[in-house]
Each structure stands twice: as C-alpha cells, then as structure tokens.
Amino acid sequence: MPEVTTPALELMSVTKSFGSFLAVDDLDLTIPAGSFFALLGPSGCGKTTTLRMVAGLEQPTSGTVCIGGRDVTGDRAHRRPVNTVFQSYALFPHLTIADNVAFGLRRRRQHDVDAKVKEALDLVELGHLGERKPTQLSGGQAQRVALARAIVNRPELLLLDEPLGALDLKLRRQMQLELKRIQTEVGLTFVHVTHDQEEAMTMADTVAVMNKGKIEQMGPPEELYSRPHTAFVANFLGQSNLAPGQVVGREGDLLLVTVGGATVKVPVDRAVATTGSVLVGVRPEKIGLLIEGQEPSPNHNVVGPGIVTDVSFTGVSTQYQVEVEHLGTFGVFSQNLLGGATVTLGTKVRLAWSQEFTFGLDGDQDAAEGAADLDAEP
Amino acid sequence: MSLLAGLGAGGGGPAPKERARGAGHRWLLAPGLVYLTVFFIVPVGALLATSLYVPVPGGELGQYQPALHWQNYVDALSQFWPQLVRSFVFAAIATLACLAIGYPMAYVIAVRARGRSLLQGLLLVLVIAPFFTSFILRTIAWKQILADEGPVVAALRFVHLLPPDGRLTATAFAVVCGLTYNFLPFMVLPVYASLERLDPRMLEAGADLYASPVTTFRTVTWPLSLPGVVGGTLLVFIPAAGDYVNSSLLGNNTNTAMIGQVIDARFFKVLDYPTASALSVVLMAAILLLVAGYVRRAGTEDLL
Structure with a gap:
C-alpha cells in the first residue's frame, strides 16, 4: 500500500536563545512517522529545550515547527497534537490515577472515556490501581501512569523527557524494554530525550547526538557506534581510542596514516577527512593484545609496543589500560572467553585490530571531546 | 538508661x-x-x-449570683438575633470580598513573581505592612477616607454612583469595607503559602493535556490551592464574625450593629454580664458549627 510519508515532526532552522546563551542553534530535524527517535546529549546541549519547543512550552526565537505536516510554530501547547511524559511525571496529586489518565480525553470531550482509560492502564499493567492517588504509587508505577496519561490521547507525537531518569538502574532497564514494547504495540511516534547513551541505543531506531545546540550526527545506533563522524560522537556514544596522525598516502580503498611512528590503514569510506591531519579511531573491544612473540593476523593495524598500566576484571570482560609512547593511553576490552585475565600488569604488549574497524575523523578537533561528559550526569 | x-x-x-x-x-x-x-x-x-447567672434580688446594678437560669439564652437571642444574623452576613460578604481581592494578589506573588525572590519578599512585606500600625488607628483612618467631605465620597457623587446627599460612613458598606480591609492579609498569606508550593510543571502538564489556561486554572490550580483557600476563609470569617471595632467605628449603631458590638455594650456599658456571656457562647457555638460543616464539605483532608 503506497503511504503518504508526511514526517511526524519537522524542525526547520529552529533557534532558541535565552539572553546571550544559544540553547538551540539553527536546528534542522525530520522525524518519520512511527519511529522511535532518541535525542541524545549531555546536560545543557539543548535537547530538552528542543523537546519543549515541540510541545509548545517554549517558543523558538526563530524557525518553524511542523507536526504532521502542519505548521504549529505559533500554536500554544494545549492546541498541539502532542503529549509529553515529564521527567518528574507531573501527575496531578488531587486526582485519582484514572482521572489523571482521563484528563486529556475529557478536555477534548472524547467518548468512551472510561473504556479508553482502562485500556491505557491495562497497557502499562496498572489496571487495578485506577482509584488510587499518585502519592500512593512507587516511582516505577508513577512513571507508567505518566506514560498511560500521554498515550491514551493517541498524540501524533509522544515526547519523553528523560522519563527513566528518576528510576534505579534495574527498573530503568526493565522500563526500557517495556517502552519499546509499548511503542511497537501502539505504533505512535516517540521522541525520547536522554543523556544515557545506552538507553538511547537500546530503544531507539534512530539516534541524534546533540552537542552545544546542534546535531552532531544522526542515524541508526549501530551506524553511529561503528562510524562516528566527530570526536564528540565517538566519545559520547560508548568509548573510543583516538590517536592523532597524518595521511601519507593511499593504497586502493585504504588510507595510509602514520600514527606515532607506526603506519595504520583506514578504509576510505570510514574516514571523514582523507588528507592532512586526522584522528584515527578504534573501539576498545575491537583491539587485541599481542604479547612478545605473537604476530598479528593479516589485514590488521598494529601500534605499540606499550605497557599495561591497569587491569580490571569485570566478569564478562577484562578492561586494560595500555600506555603507548607518543600516543597516550589506549583502552582495551577483552572478552573473557577462556577464563580470567591473560595479560598481567606491567607486561609489554602491542595493540592490533582489523583494518575494517578503523575510522578516521577530522584532525583539528579535541580528541577528548565528549569523553568527560560520559556518565557525568546523575 | x-x-x-x-x-x-x-x-x-x-x-x-x-x-x-x-x-x-x-x-x-x-x-x-x-x-x-x-x-x-x-x-x-x-x-x-x-451566662446562667441571675441578678442579686434587691442588689445594685451589675450584681449577679450563680444560678442555672437558661432563660437568659432565650431572652438574649430573642432580643439580639438580628445583630447575630447580620454579623454572619457581613462576615460572609467580607470573606468573599477578601477571596476575590486576595486570591489574585497571592497568585501574582506566588506564581508570577516566582524566581524573583526580592520582588516576592517586597510584595509580601507590603501585604503585612498594615500590621505595623494599630488595628484601631487604621480603622479610624478609614473613617477619614470615607468621610462625607472626603475624596472618595466626592468622587462617587461626581460620577453619580452616590446621590448628592449620599454618604459612606455609618453605612453597612463602610463596615464591610473595613472588615475586608482589616482581614485581607489573613486571606492572602495562606493562599500564597499553598500556591507557592504549586509545581509549575503541573501547569505545563495541564497545557500539554489540551487544557487552555482558564481550564488549567479551574481543573489544576484552583483544586491544588483549596487548602489555602479553606484556611484563609476560616481565618477571615471567624474573627470578622466576632469583630466589633469596624461596626463601632464605621457603622451607625442601629442598622449596622454586629454581635461583637452588642456584647461589648452589654458587658461594659449596661453591666449585663449574663446576656453578654450568653451571646458570646451562642457566637462561639454558631461559628464552631458553621466551620465544622464547611471544612467537612470542602473535603480537603487529603490535600492538607
């Protein structure tokens, strides 16, 4: 069946400044209908401001907001076909759970309010708590009620503002799967704002990484993870080893880059910059350690030698820190397939990884950008 | 241990x-x-x-002896019921006027001025400032403001809201105005306290769920401020019903007299202690009943 593909949300050159602070900087964004979209970034990157402008709780300084193909830029919040799950849930304390969920339906004078409320509460598995007051709920239950209160209205766009931020880790993991299930079940467009990269990658089918009011990169989680375009994305989404180098030549589909005396090969289609100074990157779990006498497999990049300065055993894997002269510290995750740690502290090792996992970034950016922000937020 | x-x-x-x-x-x-x-x-x-005493037989004025003379209540009520009813009517009007004036004041201070603590503090001081001078002095000042030669009467006569010989002092209007003015802070402060706790995200949630600002006020803000409203109405209504200063200074002693004024006169001018006591007991009991009924109806227990 041919579908008219009107995007659920379109932001066109949206800018928002608070005084001299530019919270959102000339943002363009298109979100297709039916998708689970995550806006990921550190605190203060403008993601919540973007969400609030979509909800109508904040007016953009300039630019256009379209929901379902309709320009709603000038519309106030209560006129927009959008519902929000607030970070603090913002349940009405004077109303019962059922009345909270019915609130939006009653405002729009819908029929069969009771049946719809029951259906929504059943969806979040709280059908038996309708008569309670919000103060009698646990954090996880309040979160579900907030979700039901938004979903029951079948908005064109469901906005989730750090909805799992207040939950403990275990409950958060459980709710991530739950949210994903509910989204698939009701087929609404979800826009999820979070600073938790794991949360974004687990749930969303498209992730936009935001930094300083701009979108750094957008795409499916796997693509963002394996082919980051900026140092910020490489560091904020998971961890990366980034080493500065110079492009010295080309060999077919591979760039030759000198990195601290060694020459590594980077696939051209995985490099953002193909000349001059670049940052060569590789994910920690892609690296293998070579002890003295071991030779790398063919088509592998090798750097080192370096000294193992830290070994932490985490059960599933062992995390090594390897200090390489001229290049700094590399992180290496090695899966414990055969047992415990195989390399001890102080061992001299070389680092090897398959060429195809190497990525190249523009050289004139801070290699540590985004790294310090990781997990900085509570 | x-x-x-x-x-x-x-x-x-x-x-x-x-x-x-x-x-x-x-x-x-x-x-x-x-x-x-x-x-x-x-x-x-x-x-x-x-309240149950009887005069000493053959004694002087103001001499009473213990007794169980329940007839005192019947006599007091049959003589002074108009003043008793008037007290509650005046107090009710003043309470409503305080709510109408005080709620918007409290709303502006608590919600609109939120985040600007200096402005909030200043506005609150202005609300409390009248307490820095005596209650009596302020009421006498009102007498001046509303005087026949005063600017208010002149202005009202000019726009024909008052007839050329109309006056404000010694009228029920002046008494209710005085009550409203004197008890206004007792409405503003509790309403402010409950609006101050109002989470602005509640208002955003209302807007997000298709409620216009007016509807959000009706369905979210007002119910959440009810504890303050109930507290404020009680703090205004109870003292206003028993007040005698406003009716003495701003009223005309005949058709604006309130029960407090009657009790005052019975005690100190006529030395009729049993009647004054009986009226005091009736006033207390009536207020107690009214308040109990009101609080139960308001049903704000789970919000308090």
Missing part, C-alpha cells in the same frame, strides 16, 4: 522505641497546655457559668 534500652530493643520491633520517643515528646506540650488551661479553659468555664 531506659531510653538506651528502648533504642537497643528497637531492632526487635518498633513498639518500645515509639513509646520512648512519645513520652519524651509529651513534655513539649506542657507549656502550651498550662497556658491554654489558664487563659482559655478557665475563662470559657467562667463564661458558661456567668
């Missing part, structure tokens, strides 16, 4: 620990209990007794 033992046993069950803590706290009530016994329970007992 027993306290320590109680704490040590706390691990086994909460009961001994609770008891130890409760006993300690009970002493904190002592000063209040002593004070209330001396200055409230004893006087109320004396009042109840006096």
